[in-house]
Amino acid sequence: MSIEVNNISKNYGTQKALDGVSFSIQKGExxxxxxxxxxxxxxxxxxxxTYIAADEGHASVNGFDVNDQQKxxxxxxxxxxxxxxxxxxxxVREYLEFNADVFGVAKNRIEEVIVLTGLTAxxxxxxxxxxxGYRQRVGLANALLHNPDVLILDEPTTGLDPNQLLEIREVIRNVGKDKTVFLSTHIMQEVEAICDRVIIIDQGKIVTDKKLDTAIAAxxxxxxxxxxxxxxxxxxxANLPHLVSKLNTGANVWELTFLSSSDMRSTVFDFAQNNGLKTLQLNQKNKNLETLFREVTRK
Structure with a gap:
């Protein structure tokens, strides 16, 4: 396994940040x-x-224990x-040359990561x-300098505009072809566009760990x-059965969220009929990662 996490717990005073977290990630995911x-x-x-240590449990990256084999x-x-x-x-080149010396890698690797991350110009x-956006590319180039097997990216697209998001997304997708990538983000579209598996954590516990398409469909x-x-x-x-949220998106248009395995369009249509209303449009929006996220993290 590229990443192995077994029963990891971490406390900050009385706050439990991680509570018995376990999962594994295979090479290439x-x-x-x-x-x-x-x-x-x-x-x-x-x-x-290895920046901080867990209070309980064990973890390894590429077979190396994060406590005993930090280097x-x-x-x-x-x-x-x-x-x-x-x-x-x-x-840019000066910064990458400095870090190449730290990692002890050949200088020709600098040009390779510059091209790979689109930094040539x-x-x-x-x-x-x-x-x-380009600063994020520099950070990613630096992370790739020593050609690691595993990339750990914490909010790599924070603060980027839509064009920069697309650019960084493409870079991550390309480098992920032959590496394991573990990506944290608040942007659901990024996960849907890049990832083939999703792990969702809430209050220090894993609440979902599945292939992306399977998780959404389930x-x-x-x-x-x-x-x-x-x-x-x-x-x-509010009288509609299985209704969990409602949002007025403009004029008489509503976005109604239900928790049910049945198609609720007929229920909404019947509601309109029973209340003397006409439905000018009635559509079921596709399930996506955002709806899954709201469901599994709803307090």
Whole structure:
């Protein structure tokens, strides 16, 4: 296994950040790691990168124990933390040359990662001159310098605009073809676009660990978008069976979320008929990772 986590727990004073977390990731998988703020994502990544130690349990990366073989773990992973630490007064190539010396890798590897991460046109600039998207590319290039088998990326797309998101997504997808990638993010679309498996953590516990398509299909939450011909009150809609949330998205259009394995469109249609309403549109929206996330982390 590329990553093995067995019954990991971590406390910060009286707060339990991780509570008996276990999972394994095979070589070549791209795994999305999701959870609400404070769920324990960054804590687990810091444990896997040997930055902090767990209170209980064991973990290994590429067969190296994160407690007893820290140097070997560090040499076998590429890590891009949430707050990408860069020396802004250095030029891109200068920064990568410095880190190449730290890792003890050949200088020709610098050109390889520059090309791989799309930095060629910006490589002559100081890092301070780069946009957030290109700074993230520099961080990713640095994580790839020593050609690690495992990439651990903590919120790699934070603060990027839509164009930069697409660019970084493509870079991660390309490097993930021959590496194991463990990716933490709040952006569901990134996981859907990049990952083939999702692990969701909530309050320090794993609540979902499945192949992405299987995980989405297995959950029964569905979203119905309906437009009535006139105003409908919250109280009236509250009588719909299996309704878990409702959102007025404009005029008389509602987004209704149900927890049921049955197609609820007929129920909404009957509701309209019984209340003297007409349905101008009635659509079932596709299940996606966001609906799954809301379901498994709903308090």
């Amino acid at each position: 791209i795994v999305g790691f999701l959870g609400p703020n404070g769920a324990g994502k960054s804590t687990l990544m810091k444990i896997l990168t 070997s773990v560090q040499q076998s992973i590429g890590y891009l933390p949430e707050h990408n630490p860069l020396y802004l007064d250095l030029y 910006e490589s002559h600039k100081k890092i301070a001159q780069l946009s957030k 959950h029964q939450e569905q979203v119905i978008e309906v437009e009535f011909d006139r105003v409908v009150t919250d109280d009236a809609l």
